[in-house]
Each structure stands twice: as structure tokens, then as C-alpha cells.
Amino acid sequence: MEELEEKTWMLMILKFLIILLTMINYVSSIESPEYRVILRYLESDVEIRLYEESFWVSAAVRNATSFEKSTKDGFHRVYQYIRGANLNSSQMVITAPILTTIVPGTHGSDCYVKFYLPAKYAAAPPLPKTELNLQFERWNSQCLAVKSFSGFAQDESIRNETQAFVVTLNKIFNGKTKILEDTAIFSIAQYNAPSHLSGRLNEVWLNASAFAVEGCPSF
Numbered sequence: 001m002e003e004l005e006e007k008t009w010m011l012m013i014l015k016f017l018i019i020l021l022t023m024i025n026y027v028s029s030i031e032s033p034e035y036r037v038i039l040r041y042l043e044s045d046v047e048i049r050l051y052e053e054s055f056w057v058s059a060a061v062r063n064a065t066s067f068e069k070s071t072k073d074g075f076h077r078v079y080q081y082i083r084g085a086n087l088n089s090s091q092m093v094i095t096a097p098i099l100t101t102i103v104p105g106t107h108g109s110d111c112y113v114k115f116y117l118p119a120k121y122a123a124a125p126p127l128p129k130t131e132l133n134l135q136f137e138r139w140n141s142q143c144l145a146v147k148s149f150s151g152f153a154q155d156e157s158i159r160n161e162t163q164a165f166v167v168t169l170n171k172i173f174n175g176k177t178k179i180l181e182d183t184a185i186f187s188i189a190q191y192n193a194p195s196h197l198s199g200r201l202n203e204v205w206l207n208a209s210a211f212a213v214e215g216c217p218s219f
Contacts, residue, residue, distance in 0.1 A: 030096045030191075031118050038143060038215045044168045047146045048213050055122040056099070056114040056137040057081060063108040067155050067188065071100045074113025081128045082115060088126035092118055097189035097203070104185070143208040143216035145169060153190050153202045162186050165204050173211055 039048040059074035075098060082092040099114040114137065117125055128134040147168070149161050166184065187205040208216060 030094065031116070032096050033116055035144075038213060041172055044172065045147055046165075046168060046172065048143055048208050048211070048216070049146055050143050050216060051139070051141060053141050054139045055117040055125070056139065057117060057125065057128065058112045058114045058135050058137050059133070060135070061111045061113065063105065064111045065108045067100065067102065067111065067153070067158050070109075070111035071098070071113055071153075071188075071190075074100070074111060077132045077134060078113060078115045081132055081134055085129045085132060086126035087129070090121075090126045092121065096191045099187050099189050099205070101185065101187040141217060143211075143213060145206045145208040145211070146203050148201060148203045150200055150202070152200065153188050158188050158204075161202075161204050165206065169206070 033051055033054040035049040035051040037047050038050050041047070057078060059077040061070040061074045064070035078098075082094070084091050095116040095118055097116070099116070101112040101114065103110045103112070117136075125136060145165075147161070147165050149157070151157060162184075165186075184206060189203040189205055191201040191203075192199075209218065212218070
């Protein structure tokens, strides 16, 4: 009986490892913006990353009251673009992450749902169909403060994660740069498809140029 229970337990562990490796391979095989880690704060799971120049296509959702709804609406437009709703009828492979930048406003937030353009399209991306109302963005090399979190990125979870991130960053930099949560512009990076129910990877991104970290560009 004990031998059977031990075999069952080992099979469960093996299944978990297979799922974990599948998720790691899935994320790592998809094209993503390139970066290197400048600083890592292990006790708080925060990194300062220096990202290289990158190119994005963005869908604006104005006066948003729900992160989830805005991301869904914006991604629907972006997805049409990458699946051929452009003047070249070009279809692109999916990249990661899908990024939602949240800009606080008086009557709700403006959300910008962004798709990272594959390197082969960065210099001359196909123009989107007009009705999609998409814009291109070029990001210069920059430093971002990043903290990862698991599970599904939902309204309540991103609110909790960004609040905790503000507290953590203020502690790390010891008041050198006070971060005001209600005016800070955050981005939520999602790396997994909705069908992936476990082992999900999300990140909170915040521009780190104000922190005066050695090795980061100053503007």
C-alpha cells in the first residue's frame, strides 16, 4: 500500500514537472523585447532591467474603468491586425508579452494595449486597416522596474500588485524618489494565453529613469 502511494506521489510530481517545463519552453520560445538585468533585489523579487530599443503596435481604450475589459477590447483590435487586417495582409506570429499600459485620468484611466512587433517587421511594419485605430510606438532603450506575479491578471489582483509594488519601491529607494500610486503610469505584462490555467507569468512594469540607477540611461 505504501509502495503504491509512493508511486502515485512520484507520478504527480513528474506530471507537475512536465507542465512546468512546457510552460517555460512556451514562454522562452516566443520572441520578446531584449533586456539585461541591472539590479536584482532578491528579498522583494524586484528587478531593474535595461531594455533595448523596441517597437510596438498599440490600441488605445479611453476612459476605462476595468483593466480586464480594456485589455480584452484592445487586444481584439491588435489581434485582427496581426492576423492579417493590415494593408499587406501579413500574418505575424504571436510575441510576448501582451502589454497594457494604464495612464490614470480624472474620469477613469486611458489604457493602451500593446503588441511587441517581431524584429523582421520593426523597421517597416505593415500599416493597419484604418477602422482598427491602431498606432505604432518606438521605445528608446530604457530602464524599467519589474516585479512578477502569478495567476490571472484581473482588476483586483493588479490593483493589489501595483499598490504593493509602490510600497516596495519606496522602501528600496528609501524616499530618494517618492512614487505616488495615483499618478504613476504602470504597465501590466502578460506572457500566457488565457487557456493556460497554471504556471502563469505576469509582471508589473514601471519606468525607472527617476531612480538614478547606475547603468541606466538618464533623460
